[in-house]
Amino acid sequence: MAQSLDLQGSFHVYDTTLRDGAQQEGLNLSVADKLAIARQLDGLGVGFIEGGWPGANPKDTEFFRRAVDELDLRHARLAAFGATRKAGVAAADDPQVAALRDSGAGVVTLVAKSHDRHVELALRTTLEENLAMVRDTVSHLRAEGQTVFLDAEHFFDGYRANRDYALEVLRTATEAGAEVVALCDTNGGMLPDWVTDVVSDVIASTGARIGIHAHNDSGCAVANSLAAVAAGATHVQGCINGYGERTGNADLVSVVANLELKLDRRVLPDGLLREATRIAHAVAEVTNFPPASRQPYVGTSAFAHKAGLHASAIKVDPDLYQHMDPLGVGNDMRLLVSDMAGRASIELKGRELGFDLSGDRELVTRVTDRVKEMEGRGYTFEAADASFELLLVEEVEGVRPAYFDVESWRVITETSPAAEAVSEATVKLKAEDVRYVVTGEGNGPVNALDAALRSAIGQAFPEVAKFELIDYKVRILDPSLPGGHGTDAITRVLIETSDGESSWVTVGVGHNVIEASWGALIDGLTFGLRKHHR
């Protein structure tokens, strides 16, 4: 592990996605998920990966067992999270502490109370015993060869309620051998100026090495983390994509990108920040939360330009409208086609897709008008480049690309007691002058239609066998229209199709979700066939 940057030394980037991030509402990670995420975090080059609480639940115990065997970490060290010993028990005799020591991680992050009321009301012990619990547990784990960090829970609230006691907890941990004491804004209500004041006082008063653990309840998690670092903290905790309980933890990517790209602090190994967008999206795949398009730095919209005003200026100089080069985080500038976009956007988008429209003012007007009209009916081309390209080709060549001619389709879904529902679709179409009537089955109506459609067209165009529907999204539009409640509203479907080499997104719209899906399926196949027939 020869690193020019000492990841576990002068500055710690400490990820807690697998522990604190997993507390997010709706987020459930299997052991396999946690291992997959740990590999991605290591690829980003973080210094520490907090894997969970070994001994607290079978999943986390299993994670550490497998992580030690299976993960071949290149940059990060694993950290086991757990509590100080129980009141009235020796640290060496506490099985919870033993599980931390034996996790194989080598780094233990101990959560400790630093707010006097929490000690008394939640922990139900005395302030003195709490200090002894910190001292004993840290000393014991250090004696057993562990690196120890302390998470001072509710530190900022505790500091406000009883500064002396909160500081005493930090001093006790540091004197017992904790390498870092991380100040946790557990309830997430801090503001940056307050963080600056507290961190400055803590460093002046204790001399301890300070970390920051921020939550986003006031919308300031990233700024609070930066404020702590500016005041002298050298260990920053966060979660990828800002996952976490309630409003989430500090988004580690935003914090790190601000530190590296705006404040000239080197905190990741060379070049790895350029992997941030790919990694943030890969982790989102594992968690099954769709990536937040507006996420700073790595969101798909983070460098997307829509307004006509902006699009014109971008033709002159892209840097005029970007706060940084998106390549620095592995993201890219995008131009959006929408009814707010003027002719300049359409022209630029055409260029992006390989069409030079600059010579044909009338064509650009026609495309712009058609986009506006279709978006008014619920279509969106911002996310569906392939459907936009088909529209563009139709306007440029005067006829829409078509490789088959559909006569009709039908799909039936039915069930009976104790049987899983089955869907069966029949499609009638003509391709290369042959008529096909094909029936396909599937786990759902769209799946069945897709099977029937590809089976029919595949007889005329064998390359269709490589096509695969890899993503399917449904959105209900305009439920506020008259009669437009719930399932009765307009539906928009986005479908992503892959041929193993690349993938493309198409859009369909309709009152009927099946009809909307059908439109997107047809566009998806047509785009794929055109790609192979050019």
Next chain:
Amino acid sequence: MAQSLDLQGSFHVYDTTLRDGAQQEGLNLSVADKLAIARQLDGLGVGFIEGGWPGANPKDTEFFRRAVDELDLRHARLAAFGATRKAGVAAADDPQVAALRDSGAGVVTLVAKSHDRHVELALRTTLEENLAMVRDTVSHLRAEGQTVFLDAEHFFDGYRANRDYALEVLRTATEAGAEVVALCDTNGGMLPDWVTDVVSDVIASTGARIGIHAHNDSGCAVANSLAAVAAGATHVQGCINGYGERTGNADLVSVVANLELKLDRRVLPDGLLREATRIAHAVAEVTNFPPASRQPYVGTSAFAHKAGLHASAIKVDPDLYQHMDPLGVGNDMRLLVSDMAGRASIELKGRELGFDLSGDRELVTRVTDRVKEMEGRGYTFEAADASFELLLVEEVEGVRPAYFDVESWRVITETSPAAEAVSEATVKLKAEDVRYVVTGEGNGPVNALDAALRSAIGQAFPEVAKFELIDYKVRILDPSLPGGHGTDAITRVLIETSDGESSWVTVGVGHNVIEASWGALIDGLTFGLRKHHR
């Protein structure tokens, strides 16, 4: 309009959702949408609502025409957004400027270049002419009786590139009669400490009244806004729910809540901040973007507690785990049922629903185990209280509430050339000892099933006529499982049903989206019937 707080005086809360917010990717607002949002913003008590750019497109022109007639604003004033006059034309002769003057808003916010490179490369005029454009346009509009604000575009980048010129633009506007000059971080790359430095220097150097317009590209929009206010800005711009181009504008609710609740600044009329959650969600309904559950202050997860550790402590004292009282923004604490929740969460959730489970340890264990098992298969009870309540009743009473017995169902969707797809569902079931075979039609398969189901059950239970399906959400789970691509994956459906008095959410899961929808429909009807039969 008797206000104890002078909303248009000492401190401006200036909303730009209808103009800058509407530049968000995927956001399309009709005139009716804009009017509906304006009413909500007025209900929140903002001082100014920027309605759009009259004259720039027919939609915005129409908005101002209708807004002046139809909106009966109690707190806010409308502002029209537009540009300074064209180079080489008198302000009085510029039709764009005339449209601003004639919008009926009475307040004009002029965007002007303050970055020298933008003047030369994007605007293609001289630095001197740009100053003249600012001076003339402000003077003309002031002479015409308008209140004028200036949005200094790209101010922070311009200040860095050419401080003297950037300041000169502000001075020119102020001397010509602009009441506020708003410093725009148009590319959104600023950090709070930098904002503090620039705003302090601007105020010291120009004496102008300063506003802040922040974007979230560095994840610091809220903190940047607060930093500007701390440095002396008295006009803060933002968008509800943080809508806006790329990563969005500063979330106005977070900014205002921090100012009012944490920094003791009165910026909204008394009591209106308590409407923030309702209003933020109502606007989300109009935009058709689902409310962000992790949004600070107003997100459904913002005061949701999941971890067993937290849930136990909350039993002792809720304030130990909240950064503020959620009622302050009209939100509420929630306890989440999930496989990470221990018995304490289930017990508290039961209490929330009116079941005292504290005396029955075995029951709590049974419910906890069943929740974990079902969540493992894709169910979620965090959002589906009604399905959880049915599960709880089943465990408490030993039998699941049932008012009908389904024999089978089938749904067909078909189309032919030139015809819209139609769906037809047949349901066979028994209710009150009578067998019903009913067929329903609909715009989609779930709509048809819902119609057939309610028509059959409605014959036995007439109250079903009042039930209405008001929301329908589909989510594809686990596309990463073997064979689990696209439409072939597990599907989770959430359905919200209303009886006109209240509404409830149920969940269904299955490989087949129709089957998953069916499960949620059945739970929705059962919950509603139980509510009426208790």
